[in-house]
Amino acid sequence: MDIRQDDKYLFIPYEEELWKLNAACANTDPESFFTEGSGNYDFSYIKKICDSCTVIEDCLAYAIKYQMDGWWANTTVAERERMSEQKITSPQR
Numbered sequence: 001m002d003i004r005q006d007d008k009y010l011f012i013p014y015e016e017e018l019w020k021l022n023a024a025c026a027n028t029d030p031e032s033f034f035t036e037g038s039g040n041y042d043f044s045y046i047k048k049i050c051d052s053c054t055v056i057e058d059c060l061a062y063a064i065k066y067q068m069d070g071w072w073a074n075t076t077v078a079e080r081e082r083m084s085e086q087k088i089t090s091p092q093r
Helices: 005-011 014-022 044-051 056-065 077-086
Strands: none
Touching (some): 014 056
């Protein structure tokens, strides 16, 4: 079966998303985490949320596994791509 890039999120098992219930960002506007191309956006607010999160390792693993767009586990897409290439599985704080 050929899966289009846009459809990759349709096949994520529910069990792999349960950690999100405990995420520090669970009640935050999701749009805040998808502003990487916005030039002067101040990420300090998002960084504070991620720094306080108890499931940041799960978040990073999820973002790398599913090649997520946006800001996840205090990392950008480019940072996660480098981590994935280097097989890093925990966030650098």
